[in-house]
Amino acid sequence: MAGASGFIGRRLCAALATAGHGVFAMTRNPQNYDGAGSPVYGDVSDQDSLRTAMKNVDATYYLVHSLDERDFVERDAEAAKRFANAANETGLERIVYLGGLGDDTDNLSPHLRSRREVEHLLASTDVPVTALRAGIIVGHGGISWEITRQLVEHLPAMVTPLWVRTRTQPIAVADVVRYLVRVLESPEARGRTFDIGGPDVMSYLDMMRRVAIIEGRQFLALPVPLLSPQLSSYWLALVTNVDVQAGRTLIDSMTNEVLVRDDSIRQLVDFAPMGYDDAVLEALKERAKDKGTAW
Numbered sequence: 001m002a003g004a005s006g007f008i009g010r011r012l013c014a015a016l017a018t019a020g021h022g023v024f025a026m027t028r029n030p031q032n033y034d035g036a037g038s039p040v041y042g043d044v045s046d047q048d049s050l051r052t053a054m055k056n057v058d059a060t061y062y063l064v065h066s067l068d069e070r071d072f073v074e075r076d077a078e079a080a081k082r083f084a085n086a087a088n089e090t091g092l093e094r095i096v097y098l099g100g101l102g103d104d105t106d107n108l109s110p111h112l113r114s115r116r117e118v119e120h121l122l123a124s125t126d127v128p129v130t131a132l133r134a135g136i137i138v139g140h141g142g143i144s145w146e147i148t149r150q151l152v153e154h155l156p157a158m159v160t161p162l163w164v165r166t167r168t169q170p171i172a173v174a175d176v177v178r179y180l181v182r183v184l185e186s187p188e189a190r191g192r193t194f195d196i197g198g199p200d201v202m203s204y205l206d207m208m209r210r211v212a213i214i215e216g217r218q219f220l221a222l223p224v225p226l227l228s229p230q231l232s233s234y235w236l237a238l239v240t241n242v243d244v245q246a247g248r249t250l251i252d253s254m255t256n257e258v259l260v261r262d263d264s265i266r267q268l269v270d271f272a273p274m275g276y277d278d279a280v281l282e283a284l285k286e287r288a289k290d291k292g293t294a295w
Helices: 009-018 047-053 072-089 110-122 143-154 173-184 204-215 229-239 244-253 276-291
Strands: 024-027 038-041 059-062 094-100 129-134 157-161 193-195 220-224
Touching: 009 173, 038 047, 047 072, 059 072, 072 094, 072 110, 094 110, 094 173, 110 129, 129 173, 143 204, 143 244, 143 276, 173 276, 204 220, 204 276
Parallel strands: 024 038, 059 094, 094 129, 129 193, 157 220
Antiparallel strands: none
16 A cells, blocks of 8 residues: 555555455555554655565555645656556556546646546556546545635635636545445456546535535635635635645646546446535544544
8 A cells, every 4th residue: 555644545554454455554654654454664766665565465556646745746757657667567466546537638737637647657567557536535634625624614704716616526535445445356447447426516615615504604705716826825825724835736626627427437336425415524523533522
């Protein structure tokens, strides 16, 4: 598991272990790892360490990206090349990758183009890649969800950029993890790409309004064309704990509609993803539990 300590990775390690899989959690600091599975040293900037980490492994998950770095496009591309080459050299049977939704014919943001480039680079060797593409993932600790929650909780009234009207298809983190586990267990998923999303197609403004209703808060937003992506990122940094670089990277992507265009994964993994309101409730409950407060 590359990215074992992250928002998705720590949940996925636990789910795979519960499902009976042997899990090696790749980390640069094995001595500090306290999640599910067995820690193993590995660094995506060091191909030799990747080869060592992949010994005696059948399949690997790749959940690595660098949102908070200015040169994230170059960093992520080089890391994906090294990872793909190491997987090929060690004879892995499969790579499973979680990337981003977005229509290839659209003018994709640098972030979404980078996610697609990483997907292609991972598939550039003989190792089959199963790629899942998701939009907004709703769950405690996820950066896109935290932007939504903190804006609603910190600003009962605000002037917003026009990107809040862009449509997306949010999905609960628990459902993302379920898809990731199940595609590993499906031979038919080898070498294929799937879109994943929840049942609700919503704008970012709709999402914030629903969070406000669920939390019993007043919320008023006035979208205006005056806030550039750069100004919006500084604005986010002022009212949330998201740093400027990560905020700018995500805001650039929020001008692109990210919707499920192909639901063929439902033929392999048959379950009903939870709706947005239920996903929000689960995220808020997990946050309350983490903080030791009531919800």
